[in-house]
Amino acid sequence: MQPAFKSEFSGKRVVVTGGTQGAGHAVFQKLAAEGAQLVTAARSAPPETMPEASFVRADLSTAAGAEALAHAAQERMGGVDILVHVLGGSSAPGGGFAASGDEVWQAELDLNLMSAVRLDRLLVPQMIARGKGAIIHTASIQSRLPLYDSTTAYAAAKAALVAYSKALSKEVGPKGVRVNVVSPGWIYTSAAEAMVKRIAQSSGSSEEAARQSILEALGGIPIGRPALPEEVADLMVFLASDRASAIHGAEYVIDGGTIPTV
Template identity: 45%
Template structure:
């Protein structure tokens, strides 16, 4: 973090909870001007981050965020596309309606596409910028009974990120992907509790079943800060020759090299 330039402007979508909050707080502590987005404002803002209320699953939400950032700061240096969630029910293909598929793709894929499209022209003009798209290990190791539409949307995000990195690399802009595994966030804990209720087991038993299903050699969830630390490195000057890469942070879960 010592090599991050103070007063850079960083956007963290979905930045009020879980992984997004950990990333935003990390960048704030480094001295950056951090903008966070979510549909609802956080209960407290202890790091002086600028909040924009927006639904990034809509074109209007992305346009409003970009317009407000450029109007206030006149520049954008870092984009962390973290907004995302597994919105659909489990149960495989037969449980998923067109609406489920559309909702997952709008939030987990199109939100990043729209934000990048709106802000990239400014980065290109500056001849510098870093984009980190937060994906998921489930994009490479999908669980059909839990994450089919979500995993598909994030897999598309991975391919898009590689293509974008190739397109804008010569313009001074780096694009990378961070793919967390099972992370201890409010959404994940709610997910575990729902598994417990539907299966008539305890939350501890549901957690163990999930870890066993995913196959996490380290035997625990990641802390949000462990994801944020990698993101902090990737946006720093220490990583200035790294682009077009997808980093797994999953406790060894992905069963391939």
């Protein structure tokens, strides 16, 4: 009899933020299929297919939300081996820098930077104590190519996340904990599709014309399309695996060639 296949993630305890939609949900599904134990959190209800034991209703842009998720991970799994931060986004108004007041800036920083910083403070010490762990932070190519009309604060928060990740990698790498950053370009999530529909409706154009307008705003994507959530998830899952054990303190861009320099 052939021995049963054992995945490299079998028994691994994983926290994924933003795991109920988009790239975060794709990461969640891939790791679940590989036998990992998982906990995620969101403000809204989880997908019907997500096990109840894997979900915590929490707002991770707040300190209380981070504490709720960390507590659930400890109670349900006994600790965390892998931490994948995918949560992020922007709700800033259009109109350039002058349109965003202190409240907008604070909200963007809390969601895109402090959500990771707070959760790391709560969960990484146990990785250090064991002498092993993996952390993936999700930044954005907007840290290099900001779209100034409405995402200046988002871009600044993601740039800060990259700098924080590098500093963290220098501190915890010698203690056995790996830290890497994934910086996607445009990902064609359900939210991105909804945005395309809104642009098409407001401009009276087709959805294809709306998609093209976004591509032009980004300066073009050489492969001609945004990345799919599953493609971004594949990169994150690889970086979280033991196959990437020598990869540390690095930033991986997955943008279809949008950034025009190496």
